[in-house]
Amino acid sequence: MLHRGHQSTDGTGGGELTVPMAWLYAEYIADELxxxxxxxxxxxxxFRAGRDALALTIFLSDTDGELPGIRVVTQLETWLSLTAYDQPWQDWVAERMSQLRAEAARSDGPAPDLDLAAAAWRWLEETExxxxxxxxVPGGAAAGEDDGPEVWTPAWQLGLPLGHLAIHLF
Structure with a gap:
């Protein structure tokens, strides 16, 4: 079920506003962790990269639409395994996003949760x-470089280990 958002009346003639509760809850959990x-x-x-990577993991791992009602402690092992270093996280995210887009196309309804998740994913992929x-090489820092050489890295590659470590520290 894709319509994870809460339906509420906006007070202007009976129109409905879909609130992206599942995404907002995933983002809240990630931020707190x-x-x-x-x-x-x-x-x-x-921090933003870690929060977005962790929120995507939390949101996309909710295959039953139960996110707002879950107990965080029961999901920690799942999130740890998804964010582990040896897992193909980027491929998993792309696959789950594709599945959710297909569900949204079939339902023909608003998908604000998916829109926010897609925006976070785009930022994580496109931002370095x-x-x-x-x-x-260890000890290969150039003169004047205290911490060694630096490289431009996709945000998700920095955020994912931060999210994983935050789960461990929880």
């Missing part, structure tokens, strides 16, 4: 952040 882990300043791009080069 990252804040609890205290891994980055909440105003940083790295300057990060330490984890593939650099």
């Amino acid at each position: 990252l804040r609890t882990g205290d891994l980055m300043p909440p105003t940083s791009f790295e 952040l300057l990060a330490p080069d984890l593939n650099a």
Whole structure:
């Protein structure tokens, strides 16, 4: 079921407004997990990357439309396995987004949750952040570089391990 949003009347002649409750709840859980882990300043791009990657994981793993009613502690293992280093997370996200788009096309209704998830996914894929080069030769920092060389990295590649670590710290 794709219509996970809450229907409410907007008060202007009986029109309905679909509120993206599932996405907002996933984003809230992700934000709380990252804040609890205290891994980055909440105003940083790295924090946003972690929140968006974790929110996507939470939102897309909810295959039964039960997200607003779940108990977070019962889902931690699922989220840990999805965000693990050796998992094809990017492929999984693309596949789940495709499945949800197909469901939305069949239902012919508004899909604000999916629209917000798609926007987050687009940002994570298209945005690059300057990060330490984890593939650099140890001790190979150039003169004046305290932490070693840095490279431009897709935001999802930074956000995913942050989300995974935040789950562990919870």
